[in-house]
Amino acid sequence: MxxxxxxxxxxxxxxxxxxxxxxxxxxxxxxxxxxxxxxxxxxxxxxxxxxxxxxxxxxxxxxxxxxxxxxxxxxxxxxxxxxxxxxxxxxxxxxxxxxxxxxxxxxxxxxxxxxxxxxxxxxxxxxxxxxxxxxxxxxxxxxxxxxxxxxxxxxxxxxxxxxxxxxxxxxxxxxxxxxxxxxxxxxxxxxxxxxxxxxVSDDEVGKLLRAGEGWLPDHPERELITRRYLAHQRSMVDEATELLAANARLSDLDDIPEDDQAAQSDLSRPTPLAPQRAEAVLGALRDIGAHSVADVGCGEGALLKRMLVDPSFTKIIGSDVSASVLAKAARALNLREASDRLRERLQLIQSSVTYQDDRIAGLDAIVLMEVIEHVDLERLPALESAVFGAAAPGAVIVTTPNDDYNALFESLSNGTFRHGDHRFEWSRAEFAEWTDGVAMRNGYTVEYRTVGDVDADLGSPTQLALFRKVTDR
The missing domain is CATH 3.30.1610.20 (Hen1, N-terminal domain)
Known part of the structure; x- marks a missing residue:
């Protein structure tokens, strides 16, 4: 062939x-x-x-x-x-x-x-x-x-x-x-x-949803495609149909404003940075085989939406300090009309990243996507203690702006941040110094990944650190 x-x-x-x-x-x-x-x-x-x-x-x-x-x-x-x-x-x-x-x-x-x-x-x-x-x-x-x-x-x-x-x-x-x-x-x-x-494996629905992302939910032959791809296995077809319908309802979440949206427009990238960041986080979660995940500082649910339509994520927790933001996330995710199966997988909780919360303890992974830069520098030890110490997940994924890359944003003058609520924005060296210390103090290894277009001298606009818990053999 x-x-x-x-x-x-x-x-x-x-x-x-x-x-x-x-x-x-x-x-x-x-x-x-x-x-x-x-x-x-x-x-x-x-x-x-x-x-x-x-x-x-x-x-x-x-x-x-x-x-x-x-x-x-x-x-x-x-x-x-x-x-x-x-x-x-x-x-x-x-x-x-x-x-x-x-x-x-x-x-x-x-x-x-x-x-x-x-x-x-x-x-x-x-x-x-x-x-x-x-x-x-x-x-x-x-x-x-x-x-x-x-x-x-x-x-x-x-x-x-x-x-x-x-x-x-x-x-x-x-x-x-x-x-x-x-x-x-x-x-x-x-x-x-x-x-x-x-x-036909148990992950066949997940394969279909991942490969069909961006085109299958709106395809006029979606029903035929789903039925034939899943070998007419009714339980899988029903699950995929429900998730694809949820995906279609939630497609407008990609339009949720991001902290650095205004800065992104100056570079006219083929793909906006926000979805690239979310996909990079999802890629890291899949690389470690995570099934139970907490998105801490979830905002209005852009990452939760992507996890919700992937059946490999069997337990999803979205936490945020703001009750009003969580209410917006619930409306955007249409949880009131969601099936019992979907609502059983997702839990929204009000919590702070700097306080110990047993509800997120022992998970496969915790995500801090564009969160740490909103925390005062003197509160970072409390964040470290709550996430890496008390919750102690199998992995932690952290993304944050790369200050080195800010020189390429014409709208940012020297010393200004991408968003008014940012307490700091770290260079690659500063981020590595913090992450290396966190990993050493809490028994994790750390791997660095780029997100977005990579400049040969200044790196990528978003920097990602993937922490993995060191297990005793």
Missing amino acids: LVTVTSTASTASNLSHLLRKHPDRAQAFALSVGTAHVFYPEVSDDRCTVAMLLEVDPIGLVRDKRFRGSDAATLARYVNDRPYASSSMVAVALGQVFRTAMSGTSESLPELAASALPLEITVAAVPARGRDTVGLATRLFGPLGWVVDEAPIPLDPEFPEWGDSVYVDLALRGEVRLSDALRHLYVLLPVLDDAKHYW
């Missing part, structure tokens, strides 16, 4: 940087579904094409319990189209080989990763099964900005009277972010196939 992605953008060869696959090498990747070969048929600044050829091992699939699916006791387990059709296994391979590109991040070219590119995609021998499949690929990909060409493959060219097979050669053209294009394929190839030839 062959998939090609072609960029005709200016300096098209940068496609290789976004994919993190060297254009001068043919590479092979041993995957759970077989071997994926990645190579570049053409590379120039005008046009660059990457190809992924997936070789499925049919004998290995028979032996591996994960890939027996619903046909485990039938002849179809041995005689099938899996080595020849671009089915759900191609989607698995795309997700494994191009994982970083699918996330939409690029350390070397962050603006390009966030920008729509002129792309052409071909996928050979795509199954389009089930009822009313004529034009199905167009119904699925068309609303996402693609010009779709689905060419039916005849059952046998020598016998045209036999008609067409259930397979089509698929070609897509459009100006789409590379990460979005890969996520479209990751979700919609199994939907076209209407079969998942592997064990």
Whole structure:
């Protein structure tokens, strides 16, 4: 099975940087579904094409319990189209080989990763099964900005009277972010196939919601996509439908004003900093496998909204010192009309980050997103004692403005802060001095990450510290 992605953008060869696959090498990747070969048929600044050829091992699939699916006791387990059709296994391979590109991040070219590119995609021998499949690929990909060409493959060219097979050669053209294009394929190839030839795990709903973020809640074929992607498993379909509906209701939370929104506008970034920050925090939470999380200083719930629609977060606590802000969060999250299942996962509490609160103790993670800079410097030891000492979660994620980067904001004169309520804004060195001390005193390790566009000299606009509790072995 062959998939090609072609960029005709200016300096098209940068496609290789976004994919993190060297254009001068043919590479092979041993995957759970077989071997994926990645190579570049053409590379120039005008046009660059990457190809992924997936070789499925049919004998290995028979032996591996994960890939027996619903046909485990039938002849179809041995005689099938899996080595020849671009089915759900191609989607698995795309997700494994191009994982970083699918996330939409690029350390070397962050603006390009966030920008729509002129792309052409071909996928050979795509199954389009089930009822009313004529034009199905167009119904699925068309609303996402693609010009779709689905060419039916005849059952046998020598016998045209036999008609067409259930397979089509698929070609897509459009100006789409590379990460979005890969996520479209990751979700919609199994939907076209209407079969998942592997064990559908408990996290399948989470995979769908993560890959479908930003486009699936409003897709006109959302119901069909959800049902087919989740292999018609009713409990999962019901859960995903409820969460997608909640996501659609909460989409306006991305418009909640942020502390540095005015400063951000001066740089005209392709993607605003606020959602980048939230996604960076979510990425860190997923990296540590957190399921129970407290967002301390949650404000009106922008991060809570993102966690609420991801079923991997089974216990979510939002705390804030302001009762009125919590009331706004409850209204924005539409908790009054939410189902019992959603309301059982989320708790809003009034609390202060500088006081011990047993309700947030012992969780997988605590998030302090743009919080510490609102605390007086002399109160930081109390914050440290309450969060890292008394609550002692498995991990703590802290984000705060990077004062070094303020030199790039034309609206900020020397010594002024991004928001009037900030008590301080730290340079990278000052932040590292504080975080290193906190980690050492409380038994944590600390890892630093960037958020937003990275300047070679001044770093990123937001700095993130990921603390992990050191456990005794």
